[in-house]
Amino acid sequence: MKKPVIIKLSRVKKYFPLDGVTVKALNDISLEIHQQELISIIGPSGSGKSTLMNLIGCLDKPTKGRLIINNKAAENMNTDELARLRNKDIGFVFQSFNLLPRLTALDNVELPLIYAGVDRKRRKNIAREKLTAVGLTDRLHHFPNQLSGGQQQRVAIARALVNNPKIILADEPTGNLDSKSGDEIVKILQDLHRKGKTIIVVSHDPDFAKISQRIIKLKDGKIIN
Ligand SMILES: Nc1ncnc2c1ncn2[C@@H]1O[C@H](COP(=O)(O)OP(=O)(O)OP(=O)(O)O)[C@@H](O)[C@H]1O
Ligand SMILES: [Mg+2]
Secondary structure (H helix, E strand, O other): OOOOEEEEEEEEEEEEEEOOEEEEEEEEEEEEEEOOOEEEEEOOOOOOHHHHHHHHOOOOOOOEEEEEEOOEEHHHOOHHHHHHHHHHHEEEEEOOOOOOOOOOHHHHHHHHHHHOOOOHHHHHHHHHHHHHHOOOHHHOOOOHHHOOHHHHHHHHHHHHHOOOOOEEEEEOOOOOOOHHHHHHHHHHHHHHHHOOOEEEEEOOOHHHHHHOOEEEEEEOOEEOO
């Protein structure tokens, strides 16, 4: 039986005005994603994949249409409300890791907990636990430039998990990795899915296609199947 809907887009459009012309990055997207689904999004460069992820991840708002995340209407929220929803319900993993270079692995993972107002001792404990879960117990005090790409991505996943979000969004998470490190990331995301997370991955990696329940294909800002 299908689980309840956790993400719902109704006739969503995202336009970017640029130099007097309008780029229609997303053009009338309707989509329902159920709790504990694992979905891959594919499509050519410029088809709107990252734009869609940024809307679902509350990093941006639709130009038109409705966007419901975990029963909350995100399309009407102001920047603070969007940030709160993002911190609580969503973990984001990017192709380029996006770790802060001057912070250790532990401090990078702790960061969202500082924003969430968690006290220092609990922060350290949670960050250590999440880094252990991705196999990095012995790298807590390394800086990003002292870690391999695969290790940096695992730190980024640990950081995405600290607030215990229901939804994990990953935009080409293996794009900058060799195949062995990429395999590890696929396994970690698959394991998180088994533990009940809703996961959306933008990737052309066939390994993600294999473990996905659905593949959504975008072209010119529209879903084509
Ligand atoms: N901030 C912006 N301002 C203007 N145009 C934008 C902006 N962001 C994205 N676009 C345009 O919207 C379209 C969709 O971009 P998007 O980044 O979502 O593509 P993508 O499918 O993720 O591509 P890729 O596979 O190369 O990452 C592109 O034509 C892009 O140029
Ligand atoms: Mg992209």
